[in-house]
Amino acid sequence: MLYLLRKFALLLLTLFVAATINFFLPRLIPGDAVGAMMAKYQGNLSPQAADALRLAYGLGNEGSAFQEYLKYLVKLLHGDFGRSITQFPTPAADVIAAAAPWTIGLIGVCTLISFLIGSALGLYSAWKGNQRFASALPAIGLFLGALPYFWVGSLLVYVFSLWHNVFPLGGNLDPFIGDSFTPKWWSSMLRHAVLPACSIIITAVGGWLVTMRNNAVSVMGEDYLAFARAKGLSERRILSRYVLRNAMLPSLTGFGIALGFVVGGSILVEQVYSYPGLGYYLFSAVTSKDFPLMQAIFLIISAAVLIANFLVDILYTFLDPRVRTGLGA
Amino acid sequence: MSAAASAPRPRLAALGRRPLDALGSLMRRSPKAAAGIVILLVLSLMAISAPLWTSYDPTSLAFKSMLTPSRLHPLGTTFVGQDILSQLLYGARFTMLIGLLTGLIATLIGTAVGISAAYFGGRFDEIVNGIINVVLVLPGFPLLIVAAALLENAGDWAIIIVISLTGWAWGARVLRAQAMTLRRRDFIDAAVSTGEGPGRIIFREMLPNLSGIIAANFFGTALYGVLSESGLKFIGVGDVTQPSWGSMLYWAAGHTALLKGAWWWVMAPGLCIALLGTSFALLNFAIDEIANPKAANAGRLRAARRGKGRVLASQSAAQTLTRPNMKIQPPNPAALLSVRHLTAGYQTPQGPVRAVRNVSLDVMPGEFLGLAGESGCGKSTLAFAATRLLAEPGEVFSGQSVLEGVDLLTLSESELRRRRWKDYSMVFQASMNVLNPVLRVREQLYDAMQAHGVTDKAKLDARARELFGLVGIRESYLDVYPHQLSGGMKQRVVIAIALALEPKLVVLDEPTTALDVVVQRQILEEIQAVRRRLGIGIVMITHDLSLLTEMSDRIAIMYAGEIVEEAPSSVLQSAPLHPYTRRLMTAFPPLGGERTRREGIPGRPPSLALDLTGCPFAERCDSVMPICSLQKPVLSDLSPGHRVACFLHASPEQLTLAKPEVNHVLASD
Ligand SMILES: Nc1ncnc2c1ncn2[C@@H]1O[C@H](COP(=O)(O)OP(=O)(O)O)[C@@H](O)[C@H]1O
Ligand code: SF4
Ligand SMILES: [Mg+2]
Numbered sequence: 001m002l003y004l005l006r007k008f009a010l011l012l013l014t015l016f017v018a019a020t021i022n023f024f025l026p027r028l029i030p031g032d033a034v035g036a037m038m039a040k041y042q043g044n045l046s047p048q049a050a051d052a053l054r055l056a057y058g059l060g061n062e063g064s065a066f067q068e069y070l071k072y073l074v075k076l077l078h079g080d081f082g083r084s085i086t087q088f089p090t091p092a093a094d095v096i097a098a099a100a101p102w103t104i105g106l107i108g109v110c111t112l113i114s115f116l117i118g119s120a121l122g123l124y125s126a127w128k129g130n131q132r133f134a135s136a137l138p139a140i141g142l143f144l145g146a147l148p149y150f151w152v153g154s155l156l157v158y159v160f161s162l163w164h165n166v167f168p169l170g171g172n173l174d175p176f177i178g179d180s181f182t183p184k185w186w187s188s189m190l191r192h193a194v195l196p197a198c199s200i201i202i203t204a205v206g207g208w209l210v211t212m213r214n215n216a217v218s219v220m221g222e223d224y225l226a227f228a229r230a231k232g233l234s235e236r237r238i239l240s241r242y243v244l245r246n247a248m249l250p251s252l253t254g255f256g257i258a259l260g261f262v263v264g265g266s267i268l269v270e271q272v273y274s275y276p277g278l279g280y281y282l283f284s285a286v287t288s289k290d291f292p293l294m295q296a297i298f299l300i301i302s303a304a305v306l307i308a309n310f311l312v313d314i315l316y317t318f319l320d321p322r323v324r325t326g327l328g329a
Numbered sequence: 330m331s332a333a334a335s336a337p338r339p340r341l342a343a344l345g346r347r348p349l350d351a352l353g354s355l356m357r358r359s360p361k362a363a364a365g366i367v368i369l370l371v372l373s374l375m376a377i378s379a380p381l382w383t384s385y386d387p388t389s390l391a392f393k394s395m396l397t398p399s400r401l402h403p404l405g406t407t408f409v410g411q412d413i414l415s416q417l418l419y420g421a422r423f424t425m426l427i428g429l430l431t432g433l434i435a436t437l438i439g440t441a442v443g444i445s446a447a448y449f450g451g452r453f454d455e456i457v458n459g460i461i462n463v464v465l466v467l468p469g470f471p472l473l474i475v476a477a478a479l480l481e482n483a484g485d486w487a488i489i490i491v492i493s494l495t496g497w498a499w500g501a502r503v504l505r506a507q508a509m510t511l512r513r514r515d516f517i518d519a520a521v522s523t524g525e526g527p528g529r530i531i532f533r534e535m536l537p538n539l540s541g542i543i544a545a546n547f548f549g550t551a552l553y554g555v556l557s558e559s560g561l562k563f564i565g566v567g568d569v570t571q572p573s574w575g576s577m578l579y580w581a582a583g584h585t586a587l588l589k590g591a592w593w594w595v596m597a598p599g600l601c602i603a604l605l606g607t608s609f610a611l612l613n614f615a616i617d618e619i620a621n622p623k624a625a626n627a628g629r630l631r632a633a634r635r636g637k638g639r640v641l642a643s644q645s646a647a648q649t650l651t652r653p654n655m656k657i658q659p660p661n662p663a664a665l666l667s668v669r670h671l672t673a674g675y676q677t678p679q680g681p682v683r684a685v686r687n688v689s690l691d692v693m694p695g696e697f698l699g700l701a702g703e704s705g706c707g708k709s710t711l712a713f714a715a716t717r718l719l720a721e722p723g724e725v726f727s728g729q730s731v732l733e734g735v736d737l738l739t740l741s742e743s744e745l746r747r748r749r750w751k752d753y754s755m756v757f758q759a760s761m762n763v764l765n766p767v768l769r770v771r772e773q774l775y776d777a778m779q780a781h782g783v784t785d786k787a788k789l790d791a792r793a794r795e796l797f798g799l800v801g802i803r804e805s806y807l808d809v810y811p812h813q814l815s816g817g818m819k820q821r822v823v824i825a826i827a828l829a830l831e832p833k834l835v836v837l838d839e840p841t842t843a844l845d846v847v848v849q850r851q852i853l854e855e856i857q858a859v860r861r862r863l864g865i866g867i868v869m870i871t872h873d874l875s876l877l878t879e880m881s882d883r884i885a886i887m888y889a890g891e892i893v894e895e896a897p898s899s900v901l902q903s904a905p906l907h908p909y910t911r912r913l914m915t916a917f918p919p920l921g922g923e924r925t926r927r928e929g930i931p932g933r934p935p936s937l938a939l940d941l942t943g944c945p946f947a948e949r950c951d952s953v954m955p956i957c958s959l960q961k962p963v964l965s966d967l968s969p970g971h972r973v974a975c976f977l978h979a980s981p982e983q984l985t986l987a988k989p990e991v992n993h994v995l996a997s998d
Pocket of ligand 2: 976
């Protein structure tokens, strides 16, 4: 379990680094960025909000930067992410709590689906190497992976909402839907999720496809594969127990990194569909210069990605006996 | 000449020395790279020659709002009356510049960090590796948004720097790993020991070898840069008045272009981003594939298995026999395995390598046949070709390999699968990696038997225990994973698997070369015992002749793809005839004797890419005669069972046959 302990230590360290960056970033910006920011709000900022902002960015001069840093860390540990400026005095944590389930649900499910579809296609491409379709797949994957998520979102909206009125333009639910989790609610939720989900899946599939194809191709060059062939095993068994089982391992170790990219692209999709998740609020925080909210969202996205990554690490220990029995991966 | 200079410097990513050569060779080798380069060139031309295509200023507000495409405005106009085509053309400049600059900066950082970590190692490397891992898992884009929003007034340079700072870690990780394997290579050690400084070693020795990976990484981060920049612009971070594809999408979204039906306003810049991104991705992929040839080669593995049409079995035997004094020999019906006129090798970009040349060889039932020769002379290729296990780029060019009356090279796929392992099995040369790392040993032993109809659990278990007893491993090891076994244990497991179905023929390709002498001895004795008990035929390959003379019934000596001598073991030991065999005998002292006495044979075997006219051993032979380099000595019987291919032992008939030709050549000299 040394492997998982190490991974957990990395998780904590990375969270700590994210929090630290969050604290020091506004203070590192050359020139008086915070002052400029304050100036922008002049007039439409309540005095309390202005005070809070000043405090949050170290203009209160109450103690040394280090003391403030410690205070900030303690606050974070208590779930206090500061207050949103534009929705003052709503705590940023409340905004996040309302938005996060939508993002985690949407991106989580889409990541899973695109991982499965992409990996299946990648495996197929490697296995059927010289057939026309199979050998064209990597290039298709590379093309899909190079599409901007939000642009795919725009196209789908144009085709399926504006041109053919098949799916709603945006939002997460029909208005006045009533209680959550009723059949009516589910159907509305799913109808709203289809287009954003498709935008994410279409783009994310490409990366998994190329990764899995490369892994599988390299596994197919291993001695143990030639040995399996020499043993006269059936193609089916070679594919599932020899190629797939080994080729999926690097996909999983690279999962965290890939997830970061997927999440980065996906949060822009929310903006296209006005889907009220973290990405949408991140965008509105950027346009309204609501820095505390922006930073809180960054932290929470980091935490979510890191935790998902750790879950994959746990899964990994079940699939790779080498880490389970103490030998490094 | 310094040691460093004389040590060979392999090019991991041999892309050529000059950039243009590299480009040309890249395009020839990979259609994907060619497509990427073409797209990139077209887009670059578009960016550079923007003024040629449009006379409008992309920022001018001179036109009517939201015009639909027309001859004057092929892509219409924006909400504030700018010409969209001119924005697209001029925007290419900015977007591409961002991609190239972020790619460049991030690659520079990644390369510097990765290589220095690998070079200096130790604590420094640990710390750097920790940093790399943290940066890698931190979601870059949300951080980018926050940082870029804070830096809003600092301009585009700040954004380029921030994108690079979130994008360098992947390259650092890949380069660190590659540089570490490189660091362990001999030629770097040679450079270190001659006192070259770190700077010189990194720049002169390491960087050139990593150039492929660095180039791949450049395109990978350039893609990240383009997508990040367009994403940032799309949400309005950065200078959106500067024409770029990202800011076009920002304004199009802001003015609800799609609601107003102006789909081309969204379509055009998005498609351009996708094309640019695709070209970067294609280049990244293609260069990476070439820099890691393992992945590229394996892709062709399937082709070999499927390409059974290329085995031109019997009809081709005649083709290779161009010399009049060679006769086509039919397979020996009494033999277990009868290889006839087998020619096999590898298709390489430099042309075919014929690693096995017109080899004929018999293995009798229950016989222990040894196959010896220096490494690189085609022993493994012969074993793989004869058992039809040769994978691409390997190929059987012609010949037959008849096992119990059936030519393996013409069998159908399903027939072949049925016979494999049941009729013959093989222990591979690099056996350390032959077991599947994620399956228990038991499963890998079972599946060989299950594939051939043994499905009863109790029977499988009993047989597994029996086999482990046979090769001297405790039964509890059935339930471990391969990495929990030592090298010797792994080898025993593989041998147990090879014996699982009691095949009539087992081919052992250097089964013990990697093991220490004691273990080697033990394993070989066990193989002998099992063979005697079960009466299986064995072909054992090694470059260690003294080992073979002890164990084999008969020995074949291979040199440069050909059998040069073949004799009963005792005969070969007491009276080796071929000069190469004699050299081999002294090169490997008797088993258990002084290992330090081992002397190699001076010189190297000839390249198997060449067609040799004379005796392949002529260059290194002490007894070389004029005829030797002019004509090929034919393998001919001296006494029953003793065949040799050397003019020292040629029959008078053979020499006279050769005469006219020789005289002719000598005369023309
Ligand atoms: N994949 C390959 N591509 C090109 N040439 C190869 C390949 N594998 C082996 N060769 C060449 O074939 C020759 C014989 O190799 P091999 O059969 O492995 O020799 P041995 O087993 O006697 O050491 C060598 O000269 C080697 O360079
Ligand atoms: S044929 Fe000539 S060169 Fe070749 S081994 Fe015999 S003597 Fe030497
Ligand atoms: Mg070999």
